[in-house]
Amino acid sequence: MSVLDEVHREQWARVVATLARIFRDLDLAEEAAAEAFATAVERWPAEGTPDHPGAWLITVARNRALDRLRRESSRTAKQRAAHELLTTRGEDPLDVPASGPLADDRLRLLFTCCHPALSPEAQIALTLRLIAGLTTAEVARAFWVTEATMAQRLVRAKRKIRTAGIPYRVPEPSELPERLAEVLRVVYLVFREGYTPSGGSALVRVDLCEEAIRLARLVVELLPGQGEALGLLGLLLLHHSRCAARVGADGELVLLGDQDRRLWDRAAIREGAALALEALRRGRGPYALQAAIAACHATATVDGTDWPAIAALYGELARIDPSPAVLLNRAVAVAEVDGPAAGLAMIDSLLSTPAGAALAASSHHPHVARADLLRRLGRGADAAAAYRRAAQMAPTAPERRFLTTRLERLEADGSR
Amino acid sequence: MKYAFIAYAQPDAFAVMSDEERAAWEADDAEFNAEINDRGWFVSGEGLADADTATTVRVENGRAVLTDGPFAEVAEHLGGILIVDLPDLDTALDLAKRCPAARTGPLEVRPIVT
Numbered sequence: 001m002s003v004l005d006e007v008h009r010e011q012w013a014r015v016v017a018t019l020a021r022i023f024r025d026l027d028l029a030e031e032a033a034a035e036a037f038a039t040a041v042e043r044w045p046a047e048g049t050p051d052h053p054g055a056w057l058i059t060v061a062r063n064r065a066l067d068r069l070r071r072e073s074s075r076t077a078k079q080r081a082a083h084e085l086l087t088t089r090g091e092d093p094l095d096v097p098a099s100g101p102l103a104d105d106r107l108r109l110l111f112t113c114c115h116p117a118l119s120p121e122a123q124i125a126l127t128l129r130l131i132a133g134l135t136t137a138e139v140a141r142a143f144w145v146t147e148a149t150m151a152q153r154l155v156r157a158k159r160k161i162r163t164a165g166i167p168y169r170v171p172e173p174s175e176l177p178e179r180l181a182e183v184l185r186v187v188y189l190v191f192r193e194g195y196t197p198s199g200g201s202a203l204v205r206v207d208l209c210e211e212a213i214r215l216a217r218l219v220v221e222l223l224p225g226q227g228e229a230l231g232l233l234g235l236l237l238l239h240h241s242r243c244a245a246r247v248g249a250d251g252e253l254v255l256l257g258d259q260d261r262r263l264w265d266r267a268a269i270r271e272g273a274a275l276a277l278e279a280l281r282r283g284r285g286p287y288a289l290q291a292a293i294a295a296c297h298a299t300a301t302v303d304g305t306d307w308p309a310i311a312a313l314y315g316e317l318a319r320i321d322p323s324p325a326v327l328l329n330r331a332v333a334v335a336e337v338d339g340p341a342a343g344l345a346m347i348d349s350l351l352s353t354p355a356g357a358a359l360a361a362s363s364h365h366p367h368v369a370r371a372d373l374l375r376r377l378g379r380g381a382d383a384a385a386a387y388r389r390a391a392q393m394a395p396t397a398p399e400r401r402f403l404t405t406r407l408e409r410l411e412a413d414g415s416r
Numbered sequence: 417m418k419y420a421f422i423a424y425a426q427p428d429a430f431a432v433m434s435d436e437e438r439a440a441w442e443a444d445d446a447e448f449n450a451e452i453n454d455r456g457w458f459v460s461g462e463g464l465a466d467a468d469t470a471t472t473v474r475v476e477n478g479r480a481v482l483t484d485g486p487f488a489e490v491a492e493h494l495g496g497i498l499i500v501d502l503p504d505l506d507t508a509l510d511l512a513k514r515c516p517a518a519r520t521g522p523l524e525v526r527p528i529v530t
Binding site: 164 | 417419503504505506509526527
């Protein structure tokens with residue numbers, strides 16, 4: 001990674017967030033930040049990297065923003081206010097209030113990008129563009145839309161922030177749990193798109209997973225001691241630790257039980273498991289529980305996985321979040337403890353509810369789980385039907401091939 | 417900033433209430449209106465009579481066409497509009513969550529063009 005890439009990764013959000021505080025205009029902040037980085041690309045290779053790259057970038061970006069305001073017009077109230085702020089009050093607006101983490105501009109920007117009045121799509125797009133620093137084209141690729149569509153989505157989201165008066169502030173302590181949950185969900189959704197892509201030929205999109213982990217680290221850095229933020233970071237690290245083992249040499253999916261554990265990232269597992277423990281200690285929220293479940297899987301020995309603990313954690317999670325996905329995973333864990341018949345009964349009772357039926361109509365996961373349990377119960381024909389359904393619905397080519405292979409093996413066994 | 421609170425009422429929202437529930441709702445509404453007055457947030461506001469008393473006018477090719485009833489056949493009809501002057505959207509949404517009209521149908525919060 002070049003120096004500039006590294007500086008971009010470290011400083012982009014800081015530059016955008018500082019400019020947004022000074023000018024109260026996200027468009028202007030984003031454009032000025034982009035121009036400052038473009039100037040750095042031109043000048044740094046010849047002139048050398050400045051001693052304080054962040055301060056250099058903010059100064060250049062601020063001057064670019066002021067130039068732009070002067071060019072466009074100097075008569076609106078906002079511009080007068082910015083001009084006044086920068087010239088007559090005698091204080092340097094670049095001085096970030098130094099009182100604790102809540103004063104960090106990036107935190108304000110993060111909460112603005114993830115404001116509950118914005119749609120999840122808009123929250124994700126803004127967070128990837130303004131905090132993570134992805135280009136519009138990269139954000140578009142991440143979510144399988146054209147660059148024009150993504151540009152339009154970003155313009156609309158920024159217009160809503162401006163027109164509707166979404167404030168640029170950190171929520172009060174009383175609002176923090178709810179607003180933090182919104183931020184964490186955005187980070188989780190970015191990771192999920194990387195870990196289980198909703199389309200394409202790749203089984204994992206490592207870049208998106210790593211982007212999400214960086215965002216989760218930023219949240220932990222900016223809001224230390226928040227159990228759910230620690231839990232989310234732990235969860236993502238533990239999932240991602242298996243990244244290299246999840247895809248075989250031929251690009252095929254490798255299930256947890258068949259993975260080569262030597263390929264697991266031990267450092268990530270140690271960090272993730274420690275975070276899971278710390279998160280559980282601070283509160284048994286949904287991410288803390290999911291991280292604990294992931295830690296059970298990641299620290300399992302060859303002799304066995306602690307399925308009773310996993311089933312109990314899923315039971316606790318289901319009481320907080322009785323969503324069909326959680327209930328499905330709980331049933332899979334129960335099948336390992338009480339046998340496939342018990343798990344299958346739980347899945348079938350889930351699928352008879354409206355929410356469960358909706359999951360079965362939109363996701364291959366319940367069909368994969370049923371197929372596996374039916375196969376273990378010796379119900380070959382029913383298992384084959386479930387594999388067929390799962391293969392039709394699987395979103396990526398490697399998963400489809402994996403399920404088709406399972407189906408063929410089952411049919412070969414049945415015909416013997 | 418000025419925001420419009422646009423209340424859509426479910427037609428039977430009040431019909432299904434018991435007398436006590438209706439009285440409690442009206443007391444909450446009076447308290448809500450007193451609060452926004454006292455805080456200096458109230459700009460203007462009116463409630464609308466039932467949608468089936470409306471007459472819709474369309475001028476097409478220079479000719480007026482009248483229709484008995486509201487412009488669209490939907491489950492929830494515009495029931496009233498309240499204009500309030502508040503610092504930002506967070507304040508507006510906090511207020512909207514406490515507005516009794518949000519309990520009898522959806523309440524749309526929309527900024528007023530400045």
